[in-house]
Amino acid sequence: MDMIDDARPAEQRWLLLIHQLPTKPAYFRVKIWRRLQGIGAVAVKNTVYALPANAETQEDFEWLLKEIVEGGGEAMVCEARLVDGLSDGQVRSLFDAARDEDYEALIKEARALSAKLVATTAQDESAELSGQVRRLRKRLMEIAAIDFFGATGRLSAESLIAGLEARIAEDKDMTEEQPQAVTNLVGRxxxxxxxxxxxxxxxxxxxxxxxxxxxxxxxxxxxxxxxxxxxxxxxxxxxxxxxxxxxxxxxxxxxxxxxxxxxxxxxxxxxxxxxxxxxxxxxxxxxxxxxxxxxxxxxxxxxxxxxxxxxxxxxxxxxxxxxxxx
Structure with missing residues (x-):
């Protein structure tokens, strides 16, 4: 009697956003494309974008679907498992490739900024470079938030930016005020x-x-x-x-x-x-x-x-x- 192998890896579940955008205005198409990039979705077909299925990614797609429909387009979100054509591993590699490309661009900027930090002695210029380091950290956080499967480039980018931060002292002050009392929303x-x-x-x-x-x-x-x-x-x-x-x-x-x-x-x-x-x-x-x-x-x-x-x-x-x- 043949035995069923219960040791098979669990199937990856995917969320697919299938959409059609109006031809005009052009800026709306650019806006949706940027939003897709921002949430880390990858294209598996021309108008089909994928995310790994979980509560957060479903919410991301739901908000984007609402945005598309309000802009005059059509969209639907479905949960799927891959049966034929693309494999789970191939789709994961699409995510990793996209994130590694992001990390590589960040690494190049970090290396260029590191050279500037070594060369500069002026206080004003150092302050400007400090702002650029904070911008790199911000960008690293953005990429890491959508690095769903742990692309290899993250460690190198993190190491370079941490090294830059170690050379820069930041001082940030904010004034403190007392909160205002709120009564108009009580009892709801x-x-x-x-x-x-x-x-x-x-x-x-x-x-x-x-x-x-x-x-x-x-x-x-x-x-x-x-x-x-x-x-x-x-x-x-x-x-x-x-x-x-x-x-x-x-x-x-x-x-x-x-x-x-x-x-x-x-x-x-x-x-x-x-x-x-x-x-x-x-x-x-x-x-x-x-x-x-x-x-x-x-x-x-x-x-x-x-x-x-x-x-x-x-x-x-x-x-x-x-x-x-x-």
Whole structure:
């Protein structure tokens, strides 16, 4: 009798974005292409882009799908396993090749900047080079966030940039102000999508820490939910408080609530960089906090538990930035 081999590796699941864009305006096509690059998707066919399947990548594709449809295009997202044609290994190699190309470009810039640092003695020029090193670190974080399978070029890029940083002293000061009291959002029932991750966990923390300590938060399906009277939807399609332009829901909620505490701003930047993966703020803390939140999500299926486990992370961040003043 033939025995079934149970030792076979688990199949890789993929998310596929299949889309069609309008021919005009041209800038919209460029915008969507840049967004695809920013979330790390690779083309497996002309209008078919892939990402490894998980909660974060699904959310990335869902937001992009919404953007495409609002711009007059057509799109759908599906989960798939590869049966014939491309193998899982071949698709992984597409991701690795794309990231290694990014790392190689970064390595060239780092080497050129290293030569400039050795040659310069002027204080003004050193300050300018310091800014360029921070830009390289920001770019490395952007690439690492979408390096799903561990491309080989990361170690070399990390080593070079760490060496540059070791030669540069940075001094950054921020003024501290007291947070404004918030009363206009008290007593509302807050509603968000099930399967909370960084943006929604951060929003829930902000609501209960600064807006309404007794706030009720409900978790509902992401699609088809009809809000009841008195409810506020956050980080949901067509929600009252959700992504606006290139701002994540946490940033929008900060503005809507009128919170001006300077210690909350770097937290907003960290949440933005983790959630949108565009490296807009280049917060060096984003990678570590992103891993912590991902661990919380993996260990807890219940949304209230995710918020309960994730909130102390933001409590500690808040205290850190109040103490650090920047």
């Amino acid at each position: 029932v807050w509603v968000t999508r099930q399967g909370v991750h960084v943006d929604r966990i951060a929003c829930a923390w902000l609501i209960r820490r600064f807006i309404d300590p007794d706030a009720v938060i409900r978790f509902v399906p992401g699609k088809g939910y009809v809000p009841k009277a008195g409810e506020l939807r956050f980080d949901m399609f067509e929600g009252e408080i959700t992504h606006e332009g290139d701002r994540c829901s946490f940033e929008v909620l900060l503005g809507r609530a009128g919170l001006i505490d300077p210690a909350l701003q770097p937290i907003a930047e960290i949440v933005h960089d983790i959630d949108l993966k565009d490296g807009k703020f280049g917060r060096e803390e984003a990678t570590g906090i992103g891993h912590l939140i991902a661990g919380v999500a993996m260990a807890n299926k219940d949304d209230e538990q995710r918020i309960a486990q994730g909130s102390p992370i933001f409590d500690n961040l808040y205290q850190y930035f109040r103490t650090k003043r920047g």
